[in-house]
Amino acid sequence: MINKHAKIPIYYQLENLIRTQIERGEFLAGDALPSERVYAETYNISRMTVRQAINNLAIEGLIVRQKGKGTFVAEKKFQQALQGLTGFSEDMFARGLQPSNKTIHLEEIKPTPMIAAKLMIDLNEPILMIKRIRLADQAPISLETIYTPTKIVDKATFSNINVSFYQYVEQQLGLTIAHATQEIESSLATKYEQKYLTLKKGDPVLSMRRTTYLSDGMPFEYVMSAYRADKYIFTLQMPRNLE
Template sequence: MIDKHSPIPIYHQLEEQIRQKIENGEYNPGDALPSEREYAEQLNISRMTVRQAISNLVNERYLIRIKGKGTFIAEQKLEQNLNGLTSFTEDMIARGMTPSNKLLNFEIIPAKPSIAQQLNIKEHAPVYEIKRIRLAQGIPMALERTYVSANLIKGLTDDIVESSLYKYIEENLGLKIGRASQIFEATHANEEEIKYLEIPEQSPVLFMRRVTKLDNGTVFELVKSSYRADRYKFMLDLER
């Protein structure tokens, strides 16, 4: 309900009510929001007040306006915490979501110079090349290209890379994953990303390159991932 005697502005009260309904699941992604007129008549407030509340939520990306159709609940982005080294599978399970992978390519190839340099191995040494689509609740989230030293991480199979590579490394091989360095950049999706992530042309993607090491400092993995910018965001806690 709207409290017209509250010191909190009416538009802010409405904004919070809509936001809470989105966050508690009463409104779901893709649902149409009632019109400004409907809100104004139901709450006995001005349409200008309603418009301000809705505009604020559009700016915060809780809502999306589609010309000629109305205002809809936006897809909420998955947030990945960058303070710890976890796998995609571990992240999704921690959120109560169902992770899955669609394996596009899995083979052993000779390491190209750039890959060999980043994995700290000799040129033409055998590496696993793994290309897969990362999904959450059946929705494509990222296109991932992974290169793993085959002399170090042995025995990989299709089944392993379609589940959790990190779990296999730690539980089956008895190795301890230590740390990783990552870089991020924003770019436009290429043809491959458009196809596999099911996004429109010129869509933005978040490109990530990660080099991962065991606890003894040995590099074992190079990952190049393209995340859907409309579905994913990253969070980092900083201390002074």
């Protein structure tokens, strides 16, 4: 409860109280929280104090405020650690979720100079471009575009793959995936991303660009992805470098 005589600020006590209620399941994702007035009257505190606690929880991403409707518990975000290289399907299975894909475009093309450089191939070497939605329990999580040489997989073969792309490369082609380089930045969803990720204008996404390499040092894919920022969070362990 709220202790007005404690050294801990009242807004922070209320913030922790609401956070604990959500973590215990007293409020579930999508549930409406009591209004600022109800919190103020219940704990005999000012609405300004309540507003500060609510704002902090909104910044944290634990709750969302909808103008004219109220404050609601946010959907829990998927967390992906950046310590190792795993595929989307592997991540979802590890969380007990059912991954699936919806291919929206599949075409064999000639690479642009940028894509050719990323894949270390000649400009005349054909590649496969795959645009697909990645889903978890049928909910859209990310929109990705994959570029890979057709010597790895062609259009007909990809259409018949019934495992993850990484599993196909490792198990059916017998190749070893070694490592990847990845860039992540925040941006606003484009109209294309809004359409397929069920987002609105102004909604943020986490944009990712990744080049993945085989054990011989050759890249086999270049991927550009947009993840729903309200559903995904990347985490990174950062040991202190004392050198």
